[in-house]
Structures are given as structure tokens and as C-alpha cells.
Amino acid sequence: MRTALLVTRRELEAYFTSPLAYVFIIIFLALGGALTFYLGGFFERGRADLAAFFVFHPWLYLFLIPALGMRLWAEERKSGTLEFLLTLPLGTTAAVVGKFLAAWLFAGIALLLTFPLWITVNWLGDPDNGAIAAGYLGSWLMAGGFLALSGVVSALTKNQVIAFVGATALCFLFMVSGLPLVQGVFQGWAPAALVDVVASFSFLTNFDAIQNGVVDGRHLVFFGSLIVAALAINVAVVELNKGA
């Protein structure tokens, strides 16, 4: 754990010494804002909440999180630093957890920088701040889920472009697995239980529930266990792919 946190700190410092961090934050804020005001009709809705903001997060993350996650392992493999890192006396698990945590905290920082929106709704009206907090929590958890999936894909390749495209595709599958389109593929031949399982993997379904202010244990457990499972797979993939 000590070594994992050292890795986290090193990674976070690396984010902020590269332009990537600032580009990511600026794009996140600009796109998030534009979607909220133009597509979401923040003012036209005339309601003091941030629903118009959160509703676009799954789509925003679908591209931005793979962009953040693609370099996690692909870059280390390509530049050879993976061998340097993993021959220090720290385990692969510490490296995986440490790197994930750094990226997740970074996404959290970007998310927190949207606080002017929160100030705005509080200034305009009298919103349910509990629901807003739940929205932020759900959004961050969802970012963690996307990030953990992106990390797995990144560990499979040295090529960051492939990592980005692959991660986006994987994240998309997880996102939409609750939509009728996907359900239709399974219904008719798969047992109902399986259809429900597939649906329950949906990021959209789980995120919707949380951002509506329903912080149900099930949804927290969903994102939590998805992250843990993805990290475990990530460890295995890094181990298997080390030499290649």
C-alpha cells in the first residue's frame, strides 16, 4: 500500500508536468459546459438542479476517459519504463492500483473544477444539494469504471491509438448494455436471468439511478466491484504481457 501510494504520487506529478493534464481539464470543462448550456438547456429548464449537467457525463467520459487511460500501460511498455518500474521492489498489484488511483484522482480533480456550476445553481435557486453531491459521487464512480476498463485495454498494447479505440469500444459496450438495442440481442434466446445480468452491467442504468439522488448500495457496489475486477484483470494482463 505504501508503494502504491508512492506510485500514485509520482503519476500525479507526471500528469501536471505534462500538457496532457491541462488539455484534458480544459476540454472537459469546455465540453461539459457547452453540453449543459446548449444541449441540456440549463437555463431554459428553469429548474435549480444539475441534471442538465450530469446527464451528458456518460457520453463525455466515453471519449475523455479512454484518452486519459490509454497511456497508462501502453506508454510504459513502449518506452521500457515498465521494466524499470516492475523491477523495483514493488509488486505488480501496487503498480496497477497506484497508477489507477492517480488517474482516478486526476479525473476527480477535473470534475471538482466544475464547481462554478454548483455555485451558479445555488445562486439562482435553492437546489437539493444532497442530490447534487450524489450526482458528483455517481459521476466520479462512473469515471472510475471507465478508467479501470481503459487500463485493461491499455495493458494489452504498446500502441496508444489502439488502446484508445479499444477502450472506447469496451466502455461503450458497458455503457449501453441496459438499452433496448442491446437487450434485444439477448432476449429471445438467453435466459431471463442472463438478460438481467447484462442489463445490470449498464453504466447508464447505474449512473441514472445515482444521479437521480438515489444513492442505493447496489449501485455503489456495482461500480466498486467492477473497478476491483477490472484492476485484477489488469494485474494479470500486465504480468502476462511483460515480456512481449
Add this chain to the structure above:
Amino acid sequence: MDVLLDVEGLTKQFGALTAVDDVSFRVRRGEVVGFLGPNGAGKSTTMRMITGYLPADAGRAELCGVDVQREPERARAKLGYLPEGAPAYGEMTPLGLLTFVAQVRGLSGREREQRLREVRERLRLDSVWRRPIEALSKGFKRRVGVAQAILHDPELLVLDEPTDGLDPNQKFEVRRFLKDIAADKAILVSTHILEEVDAICDRAIIVANGRIVADGTPSSLEARAVDHNVVAVTLPADAHERALAALEDAEGVAEVRAANDEGGEGEIVLLVRPAHGTDVLARVHEASRAADLPVREITRRRGRLDDIFRTLTSAA
């Protein structure tokens, strides 16, 4: 405990290719062992198994008595390793990178400060201490790589081509540095540069196609070269035939032939190869006196490492 690195039957397969094939050797405290071989011989792969980075298909490696497959973290704590190409995070400064390594290795407080100062001075990193590593010259990058390997003052050092790509002065510096710290450590250095072996190694292990083809001191390897102890006799060109006849008859001589492109204008150099690598200088001397040969120069030559290297690594 004097054997700090004990490698036993290491084997690694990449698909159909056996990159490392049953490699065994030991390195003792105080020894600098050169790990030689042409590109693709399996040096890096062997080192990666020693450090536990790659799992071995067969065999084992013990680092200071700790099995690297069974207890990787404990084994790595005892090891200093420079991976091939000296990879490092380019956006970090030497100070940042070495501080990170020190923290991971559990060094703190005064000890950490002192070790950082020591490697900064020893590897002359002062001028680049706070510059991003990606902006450094190849020589400095290598030295940062060596610095992170020796930061915790390990007893066992494994260095994969520490002087590759350095200019002659930088090579000299790194070699001198390794010699300086060698006394109480065991050091395994891979290289494909032969002069390196003469310069710093007590022992050389030559690998080709994944197998060890020779293991010994540089002079014992030189003695295995075909032209070890060859006696070179320089004469006027017109004495060629006469000298050939006289020297071939001398006792203990296996073969006499004229060297290509040696000797001055109007001169010829005859190479007298002794049977079984024995010393025939005195006999050649006697024979040439007896035949009254107009000898201008007579020398005994040592076997050359690159000859034995070429013989051993191209046969397979």
C-alpha cells in the same frame, strides 16, 4: 555467504525460439563478470529472468540467497538493476526520479539525503540534477540509470549494456566507476564490446544462441584462441622460402604461414603456430640462428579475445 548470484539452468522459450537455453553460473562477492555475446544471444533475456521481470520456463535464480521467483520483492530489494537502454520517466528530473526510487526502496531522512548526494557526486550529475531527463544527452541518461541501480548501495548489481552508445570518455568514466565500487559487490555487466572485458572484468561468460560457450578469466579465454602464442618472425622478402623450410622443421611447430599485409616494404612476416598452444619462442629463435636467417624482428603474440569470441559465437 560469498555467492551473491546463483543461476541454475535458466531457460526461456519465445514460441519456437529458445532464447536462453539452460544457462548456469555464479557470481561471487568482489567479482565483476562480463556477460558477452553478439546481439540476440540472449543476454537481456537472461538478465530479465534474473531480476524476475520475466518468468523462467525452467531453472532458477538466487539473489543473495533469495529465490527471485518465490520471493520477488525481497530478492529485488537486494538487487540493483539497469535495464537495457536505461529507461526512465522522461518528464522527471534526476532528482525526482532518484527520490522516487529511494522512497520505494524505503530510504528516508538523513540516509536518503546522503545516498542521493553520493550518487549525484559519484556519477557527476550535478549539472543536470534539476533538468528533465528527456532533455539530457545519452551519456547523462545512462548515468541516471546507473545511479538508480546503485542508489541503495546493493551488494548485487546487474547492468545491461551500461556503456552502450557512450563516447569513449564516458565509457572510460563508467568503467572506472564500476571498478571503484566492485570490491565488496558482485557485478554482472552485459556488453558486446570486447575491450570492456579486458578493462573491467575478472571473468567473462560468452553466450551464443542462448547457450554459454565459454566461461573463464579473460586470459584463459585468450589462451583458447587458435593463434595464441603464435610467434611472428619478420624477414626480408627474399629469405621467404629458406625461412619457411627452416622454421617448419623446428620442434613443436604445427604450421608456418605468411601473414597478409604485415611487415614493411620488402619484408615478410611469417606466423609460426605452435602445436597445442605451447610456447615455442625459444625454439624458433634457435632454429633461425642455426639456419642463419636474417631475422629483423621476432615476437610472441597473445591470443586475441575477439578471435576467440568470433570463433565461439559464429560456429553455432
